[in-house]
Structure formats: C-alpha cells, structure tokens
Amino acid sequence: MSDEQRFLVNALELAYANVENNGRPFGAVVVKDREVLATGVNEILRTNDPTSHAELNAIRAASQKLHSANLAGCTVYASGQPCPMCMAAMRLAGISEVVYAYSNDDGTPFGLSTAKIYEEMAKPFSEQSMKINHVPVRLSSRIGLYEKWQRKQTPNV
Amino acid sequence: MSDEQRFLVNALELAYANVENNGRPFGAVVVKDREVLATGVNEILRTNDPTSHAELNAIRAASQKLHSANLAGCTVYASGQPCPMCMAAMRLAGISEVVYAYSNDDGTPFGLSTAKIYEEMAKPFSEQSMKINHVPVRLSSRIGLYEKWQRKQTPNV
Numbered sequence: 603m604s605d606e607q608r609f610l611v612n613a614l615e616l617a618y619a620n621v622e623n624n625g626r627p628f629g630a631v632v633v634k635d636r637e638v639l640a641t642g643v644n645e646i647l648r649t650n651d652p653t654s655h656a657e658l659n660a661i662r663a664a665s666q667k668l669h670s671a672n673l674a675g676c677t678v679y680a681s682g683q684p685c686p687m688c689m690a691a692m693r694l695a696g697i698s699e700v701v702y703a704y705s706n707d708d709g710t711p712f713g714l715s716t717a718k719i720y721e722e723m724a725k726p727f728s729e730q731s732m733k734i735n736h737v738p739v740r741l742s743s744r745i746g747l748y749e750k751w752q753r754k755q756t757p758n759v
Numbered sequence: 760m761s762d763e764q765r766f767l768v769n770a771l772e773l774a775y776a777n778v779e780n781n782g783r784p785f786g787a788v789v790v791k792d793r794e795v796l797a798t799g800v801n802e803i804l805r806t807n808d809p810t811s812h813a814e815l816n817a818i819r820a821a822s823q824k825l826h827s828a829n830l831a832g833c834t835v836y837a838s839g840q841p842c843p844m845c846m847a848a849m850r851l852a853g854i855s856e857v858v859y860a861y862s863n864d865d866g867t868p869f870g871l872s873t874a875k876i877y878e879e880m881a882k883p884f885s886e887q888s889m890k891i892n893h894v895p896v897r898l899s900s901r902i903g904l905y906e907k908w909q910r911k912q913t914p915n916v
Contacts, residue, residue: 610896617904627908651819652828652852653810662808671809681904683893686880687847692889693876694844695809699890703897704904712905719850723843724881732849733856736840739767740860747774747838747861748869751784 609633609679610703616643616656617681624648627714630656630680632664632673632697639676640664656680657688661695672696682709685716686723766790766836767860773800774813774838781805784871787813787837789821789830789854796833797821813837814845818852829853839866842873843880 603611609631616629620643628644642659646652657680665671674696678684682704684692692700706715727734744750760768766788773786777800785801799816803809814837822828831853835841839861841849849857863872884891901907 606894607896610894611898614896614898614904618898618901618907621904621908621911624911627904646828650826650828651822652830653815653819653848654828658810662810665807665809669807671803671807673809685847685851687844687851689880689889689891690842690844690847690876691810693879694842697889699892701892701894703893703895705893705895708895709905712909714905714908719847722850723846732846732854734846735856735858736860736862737763737767737858738860738862738865739764739771741768741771741775744775747771747778747784748866748871750775751778751871752869754778754781 605633605636606679606701609638609677610681610701612638612641613656613679613681614703616641620644620656628656628680628682630660630678632660632676632678634664634668634673634676640667653687655685655688656682657684657700658691661688661691661697665695674698677701682714683716686719762793763836763858766795766834767838767858769795769798770813770836770838771860773798777801777813785813785837785839787817787835789817789833789835791821791830791833797824810844812842812845813839814841814857815848818845818848818854822852831855834858839871840873843876 613629626644632640640663642656645654677699680702706717709715770786783801789797797820799813802811834856837859863874866872
C-alpha cells in the first residue's frame with residue numbers, strides 16, 4: 603500500500619468511527635514528512651459549531667502541535683472532497699497538497715455534497731444568494747485601521 | 760446612525776482594539792433581531808491557529824450562544840472583506856447577509872487582501888497552485904461510508 607493510500611485509509615477509518623459515534627461521515631489527517639501530525643473528524647453534531655469540519659479541525663490540531671499557523675510542507679488527506687471553507691483554510695495555512703477519497707458526486711445521493719456552495723461562490727458577489735454588501739464606514743476620529751496596524755508592525759520607523 | 764453603520768462601527772472598534780492587543784486588524788459581530796449576538800477578532804498571532812479569523816470566531820461564538828449550528832436569520836458585520844474561508848463558513852451556517860467596511864482593495868497596500876485566494880479558488884482544481892487530487896480509495900471490507908451514515912440516520916427503515 604502506498605503512503606497515499608495508507609493516509610487515505612486512515613482518514614476513512616476516522617470517518618467510519620465518527621459515524622459510529624453519531625457524527626457525520628468525515629475524517630481527515632494532516633501529514634508532514636510522511637508521518638501523521640494531527641487528525642480531525644466532523645464534530646458539528648456534538649458541538650453545534652458549524653465550522654467543525656474534519657479538515658478544519660485537523661488543521662487547527664496540526665497548528666497547535668507545531669506551535670505555528672504556517673503548515674507549509676503539510677499534506678491533508680480527507681475522506682471526502684473538502685468544502686470551500688476547508689479549501690480556503692488549507693491555503694491560509696500554506697498547505698501544499700490535498701487528497702480526498704469520496705467526491706462531491708459520490709456524496710450527492712446522500713445530501714453530502716458541497717457542490718452548490720462551490721457554484722454559489724464562483725459567482726460575482728452581486729449575484730450570490732447570500733447578500734454581500736460593501737459599506738465603507740470609517741472611524742473618522744482615528745488614524746486608518748490598516749495604517750495603525752502597519753505602524754504597530756514597524757514601531758521604530 | 761443606522762443599525763448597519765452602528766454594527767460596522769462595532770466591528771471596527773473591535774478591530775482597533777485587537778491591534779492595540781498586538782493582534783491583526785480584523786473584528787466581526789454577528790447580529791440577530793437587531794441585537795449583537797456574538798463577536799470575534801482575529802486571534803491567529805495569539806493562538807497560532809490559522810483559522811482564527813474574526814468572522815469565523817464570531818460565527819463559532821454565535822453558534823455556542825444559540826446552541827445551534829444553524830445561524831439562519833443572522834447577519835455578519837465585518838471590519839474587512841471576508842476571505843473565502845469565512846464566506847463559506849457563513850454559508851454553511853445559513854447566514855443570510857454579510858456587510859463589510861474595508862475592501863480587499865483597501866487592504867492591498869498593507870498586504871491585507873485575500874483577493875489572490877479568491878482568484879486561485881475560482882480556477883478548476885487542476886489549475887490551482889495547491890495540488891488537489893481525487894483518489895477514490897475505499898475500505899473494501901466494509902459497507903460504503905455514506906451508506907453507513909444514511910442507515911444510521913434512519914435506523915428503523
């Protein structure tokens with residue numbers, strides 16, 4: 603069995619176990635240097651946290667293990683095709699590769715596809731079903747928010 | 760001052776305070792029935808958690824307050840344009856509307872834009888810089904993962 607298959611089997615076994623524990627059928631592992639660094643399962647039903655996806659939880663656990671928000675060089679193995687939230691989280695963390703076993707097409711008959719969220723998010727903001735508004739309010743009595751942050755980064759300049 | 764302006768000012772004040780506390784310049788509030796239900800700030804630098812964005816933290820806090828992963832009827836007010844992770848999280852939570860004050864264009868000169876992540880994610884999987892692979896591994900000795908989950912949902916059928 604290749605490393606890739608082994609890590610996917612690990613993610614799948616986590617997903618099966620999560621179903622046994624009354625959770626949703628998703629598991630993920632974060633791998634670095636051919637070793638499992640951290641794992642996660644979908645915990646939405648247990649925690650009521652809508653962001654508690656397997657991949658997000660695995661990324662969060664990996665960051666705590668490395669004491670770093672930068673997961674460059676890590677690969678995510680997921681039982682199912684990651685949703686856009688988890689895909690973006692991987693990018694924010696510097697993940698270089700993701701591999702998944704069950705596709706959105708596999709999930710569709712079971713209501714377990716996030717294809718519609720992908721489709722929605724591919725549209726211009728003005729055409730999406732969620733209203734997205736840019737209202738350029740500023741706190742006029744203060745220095746610009748981002749200028750303030752920039753100055754804090756370089757206090758001696 | 761309109762409700763919309765008031766909630767954006769609230770999000771901005773959270774962002775300013777977060778900079779004072781050595782955090783990144785982002786704050787968000789979740790509003791339901793014209794009241795602030797929960798707030799969040801960017802805590803990446805404090806926690807090393809790459810998913811610790813203001814909007815995501817506000818959504819998580821709101822879900823805990825409502826004891827529900829379903830935030831239908833809630834609006835998110837964010838100091839800055841939400842990244843794709845947070846946008847997708849809002850959709851997963853059933854958020855109906857998001858309003859933001861600082862745009863990605865405003866953030867670009869400060870390195871605070873997520874426009875490149877949006878651009879990347881708009882491409883087909885095969886053309887993105889992060890490698891995305893579908894490898895349909897299955898645990899052949901077991902019932903299908905999604906079938907197993909489905910049976911668990913309807914134990915008496």
